[in-house]
Amino acid sequence: MTPYAAAASVVDPELPLVTIAELGILREVTEDPGGRVTVSITPTYSGCPALDAIRADIATALTRAGYHDVEVRTHLSPPWSTDQITAAGREKLAAAGIAPPGPVLLQIRPRCPVCGSPDTEELSRFGSTACKALWRCRTCAEPFDAVKPL
Amino acid sequence: MVRPGTGAGEDELAYLRTDREFRNVLLVELPDGDFAVLIAKLLFLSAFQHLNYAVLAGGTGQLAEIAAKTVKESAYHLDHATQWTLRLGDGTTLSHQRMQAAVDEVWPYTYELFEDVPELRAPWLSTVDGVLTEATLTRPADTADSWKPTGGRSGRHTEALSYLLAELQVLHRAYPGASW
Numbered sequence: 451m452t453p454y455a456a457a458a459s460v461v462d463p464e465l466p467l468v469t470i471a472e473l474g475i476l477r478e479v480t481e482d483p484g485g486r487v488t489v490s491i492t493p494t495y496s497g498c499p500a501l502d503a504i505r506a507d508i509a510t511a512l513t514r515a516g517y518h519d520v521e522v523r524t525h526l527s528p529p530w531s532t533d534q535i536t537a538a539g540r541e542k543l544a545a546a547g548i549a550p551p552g553p554v555l556l557q558i559r560p561r562c563p564v565c566g567s568p569d570t571e572e573l574s575r576f577g578s579t580a581c582k583a584l585w586r587c588r589t590c591a592e593p594f595d596a597v598k599p600l
Numbered sequence: 601m602v603r604p605g606t607g608a609g610e611d612e613l614a615y616l617r618t619d620r621e622f623r624n625v626l627l628v629e630l631p632d633g634d635f636a637v638l639i640a641k642l643l644f645l646s647a648f649q650h651l652n653y654a655v656l657a658g659g660t661g662q663l664a665e666i667a668a669k670t671v672k673e674s675a676y677h678l679d680h681a682t683q684w685t686l687r688l689g690d691g692t693t694l695s696h697q698r699m700q701a702a703v704d705e706v707w708p709y710t711y712e713l714f715e716d717v718p719e720l721r722a723p724w725l726s727t728v729d730g731v732l733t734e735a736t737l738t739r740p741a742d743t744a745d746s747w748k749p750t751g752g753r754s755g756r757h758t759e760a761l762s763y764l765l766a767e768l769q770v771l772h773r774a775y776p777g778a779s780w
Contacts, residue, residue, distance in 0.1 A: 496669055496673060526665040529668050575679075575680065600672060
């Protein structure tokens, strides 16, 4: 397994259905001739409590894949945006009943992940985590989490 | 003395500085006993930070990178504080009274925010005025003899900071080097 594949297999501790690569958290993985692996990640929110767990999980995943000299670096620039969540990541979120974020610049209402209706309303700006909001579908009445565009 | 820029680590800066060595503005150390006061503090501070970090993000180096990240997050905090200010100010008679009392109580501490960046006060007032007006709240008047408490940036704090530090530092002082 390449060091990138090992790092990219790490899942988000709060959204274990998507990997850090799909969320856009994983920026770069390099291996120098001496076998030292450097992994660059970026925080979603700078106070995100999941970042320490992600850092530890990356080190564990790389060790399991046979890479024992690992450094995980945090980069802030350019700032993370929900626009960096990949298409595969968005599909997985929707399949799990979490509305993926729309493009940051458009600020459109999320579609209901259950029935697909665009007729939805925000119930609370904060959902099960600070990065999600609680919404409800006016068509099928199902409440759902939506990842906030950032 | 433990000072930033002297090679002291995060733990030394957080756990071993005395009140006189902290450089925060007074507004952020005021007690959060009343939820309306907490929201007023967050509204005034995040409106300021959003402007201040936008300026810093236009610079270069690591500070600009941190600021660029923080612009997005301060916008988020400002939005949160705005929603609550509207809900409390334009809510019930009691919530309106308490939100107005909080605005009046915290207002004097906002002057200190602009001591180093006076040019940001006009755009800040524009943001804050918009929120207070929509929330049916009255902005305290600016007069020449308005009380303008200051000193946080030079280490002269209110007694509230000492209570905060006592609570936040007690474990590290009792068990030096503790980690968990």
